Amino acid sequence: MPFKHFLKYGLIVAALLVMGSCASETNDTPVAKVGDKVLYKSAILEILPKNSSKEDSILLANDYINKWVKQQLLIQKADENLSPEQKNVDAELLAYRNSLIIYKYKNELIKQRLDTVVSTSEIENYYNAHNSDFNLNRCIVKAIFLKIPTDLANPDLVKALVEDTSEEGLAELREYGSRYAKTVEISTENWIDFQVLQKNFPVEVESPEQFLRRNTLKEMNDSKYYYLVSIQDYKLTNDLAPIEFVENNIKNLILNQRKIKFLKDIEENIYTEGIRQNKFRIYNKETNEN
Template structure:
């Protein structure tokens, strides 16, 4: 403990006493600069240093044993490191060129065309729905008002909800255009059902009363798992797919262009026929 406490003080004056040794490898205090935050308590600092030193010892004990017991051919990573370095260099340069020239504008026509061509790829993995909901506390007057609103035809319902649902709710969701995961809806609304598909097919409105809250839910539309997903539900995914494909094509073009330019400028020679 005294040694580690001294280490904390030494960290501040930049001396480098020895902390640990594994055979001919040494760990000095100067090697651990930065692992102890300036605002750490002495107890926390000691714990951090002790943990770091123990990990260092364990790691280097394993390295030593591996070096002693593996054949020399399995310890030479020169080629792998060079290959890895080259891959990183190429990746970073390609990324830079792609970022400079990539067309990131994807039109609605692009998305719709891809969706229509690949619609079979977009089978739903879950049930989804369009729905609006309101959650209120147990208040008879407010409850009666929402009973009236949710009995209105759709042509009046949504405008009425937008007008009335301001400060008298615990929570609400009034977007009629977005598809929602039915599972996620169930995380908010305590809908209990053993058959989600059948529930969606048979219910357009539900009112749920709990000890504390009342839940009003209007289901506008739904799609069942394994149905073809609506375009809007996959719009962002399709955008990302299109961009990803453009990147792949552009990366191939970049490589080919660089090769052809080098060939034209006599930058390389191949010595076989």
């Protein structure tokens, strides 16, 4: 918007904001007009956040007015240049409305009736029946990783702490890490992406597979930090993923299949009800008979 027009709108909006909501709904103050379309002050006041400053309100109102004017001009230009057939959108609107209410109805049925509980046995059965679908596309590990400032690191102590993976030992390691380490990752129960872990290393790992095969405990250094990674377990690319690593994915797959079947059953039940209650008829196109 040109500056002089922006300033003009700013002065108008400022005046309207000062007036507040003095004008009644039946005597609303116009703010802008394009053809026979009018934008009123009440529409501006509705979009302004409560407790916003006068300056912010003016900026928001100006932006709203500018967008409204551009939209109305575009609508006007389209209306002038499209044929009556092109402007007839009744069929599209009806199709959109029908799709929307069906979508909302199905979603409401899903919320009310779909069983979302997936048992452990269901997950295990799905996993065993679809093993080939769960080959890994990356390496995953169970590991312990610490990054400690060199002047604070005690490598012998750190290695001793890492070796003890009992509940008490891990608690002691966490306490040590919270005191001295810059970064601590303790994943002895959960699988994690090795690629994410190795981003913390001071050197690039060119072959994750070789690294994991050759190292159970790896120490690294740079000018500032001492690094230690202990690989507790690993799975390589193309290995079958552990069930606990893909458990959530399997649950979502089961629920999605359950939802598809649920909706298909709903459609069939509604169709059967329509037949039983004689709610529709299909005509023979050639004889125009039922």
